[in-house]
Amino acid sequence: xxxxxxxxxxxxxxxxxxxxxxxxxxxxxxxxxxxxxxxxxxxxxxxxxxxxxxxxxxxxxxxxxxxxxxxxxxxxxxxxxxxxxxxxxxxxxxxxxxxxxxxxxxxxxxxxxxxxxxxxxxxxxxxxxxxxxxxxxxxxxxxxxxxxxxxxxxxxxxxxxxxxxxxxxxxxxxxxxxxxxxxxxxxxxxx
Amino acid sequence: xxxxxxxxxxxxxxxxxxxxxxxxxxxxxxxxxxxxxxxxxxxxxxxxxxxxxxxxxxxxxxxxxxxxxxxxxxxxxxxxxxxxxxxxxxxxxxxxxxxxxxxxxxxxxxxxxxxxxxxxxxxxxxxxxxxxxxxxxxxxxxxxxxxxxxxxxxxx
Numbered sequence: 411x412x413x414x415x416x417x418x419x420x421x422x423x424x425x426x427x428x429x430x431x432x433x434x435x436x437x438x439x440x441x442x443x444x445x446x447x448x449x450x451x452x453x454x455x456x457x458x459x460x461x462x463x464x465x466x467x468x469x470x471x472x473x474x475x476x477x478x479x480x481x482x483x484x485x486x487x488x489x490x491x492x493x494x495x496x497x498x499x500x501x502x503x504x505x506x507x508x509x510x511x512x513x514x515x516x517x518x519x520x521x522x523x524x525x526x527x528x529x530x531x532x533x534x535x536x537x538x539x540x541x542x543x544x545x546x547x548x549x550x551x552x553x554x555x556x557x558x559x560x561x562x563x564x565x566x567x568x569x570x571x572x573x574x575x576x577x578x579x580x581x582x583x584x585x586x587x588x589x590x591x592x593x594x595x596x597x598x599x600x601x
Numbered sequence: 602x603x604x605x606x607x608x609x610x611x612x613x614x615x616x617x618x619x620x621x622x623x624x625x626x627x628x629x630x631x632x633x634x635x636x637x638x639x640x641x642x643x644x645x646x647x648x649x650x651x652x653x654x655x656x657x658x659x660x661x662x663x664x665x666x667x668x669x670x671x672x673x674x675x676x677x678x679x680x681x682x683x684x685x686x687x688x689x690x691x692x693x694x695x696x697x698x699x700x701x702x703x704x705x706x707x708x709x710x711x712x713x714x715x716x717x718x719x720x721x722x723x724x725x726x727x728x729x730x731x732x733x734x735x736x737x738x739x740x741x742x743x744x745x746x747x748x749x750x751x752x753x754x755x756x757x
Binding site for chain 2: 513517541545548549552553555567570571572573574575578579582583585586587589590
């Protein structure tokens with residue numbers, strides 16, 4: 411995550427600001443990060459890479475301007491969406507956490523991102539396409555009674571929304587399928 | 602009386618059923634019979650499984666314990682029914698958000714209803730996250746129920 415500090419913000423001023431607030435554990439944590447040299451140096455005007463949580467925190471205090479990730483761009487997302495619609499398989503996403511990132515960045519820093527609304531719609535479209543695809547492949551998976559399948563390029567968020575349903579359905583199907591084997595039917599009766 | 606037909610619970614039939622002693626022979630409930638099997642193979646989606654027997658899949662699996670010549674067909678029909686109805690359950694459970702679902706689940710059997718609820722939970726959790734409610738801390742349902750129970754005890 412890149413942030414660009416505002417010109418007028420100096421490091422000392424930030425420190426000064428941090429001492430006053432109530433949240434002292436947070437302050438100590440941040441100071442540790444900065445003093446150990448993991449982050450920074452924070453020079454006004456120069457882009458710096460920091461963790462997302464820190465970027466959002468700084469942004470909320472209006473200490474920086476966020477630089478959106480490269481892929482968060484209306485044209486690129488449009489390309490991704492069209493490719494997703496065209497192909498039958500899942501296309502690789504620019505970031506495994508694209509939903510989470512879009513949500514956080516658009517919620518807290520929509521002024522730093524050009525065409526924020528358009529991006530929101532594009533990401534949502536891509537998400538819907540992918541979920542529809544997931545349902546379609548789940549259905550054909552069940553219909554053909556496959557034993558295993560491989561789904562590449564799925565993100566965690568997508569797995570989370572349909573995972574419980576799908577695994578439960580496959581469990582049931584497995585039990586019903588063991589019924590087909592004569593002689594073994596007696597052991598699979600615990601419904 | 603010998604030769605008479607009696608309706609008895611499944612557990613009793615299971616206990617009495619013995620191939621060697623031939624105490625009883627089992628007749629299938631009509632929904633597992635040939636005529637209904639053809640209906641299922643035509644279109645499983647139109648059947649009201651909840652009316653026909655709320656535990657269609659579980660009960661059907663239990664019936665396979667009795668040595669019936671039709672066993673393979675029954676098992677096959679149950680499996681195909683599940684496969685045929687799977688798509689509709691998945692789609693309706695993943696798309697009905699903030700809607701009255703009673704019409705959707707009315708025709709589902711108990712196993713399918715559990716499945717439907719799992720799908721709804723996934724959808725609701727996702728919507729919850731999207732609206733930013735996931736980060737709010739709420740009281741556990743256990744705690745809430747516990748309080749209610751305490752009140753009831755005091756009344757009594």
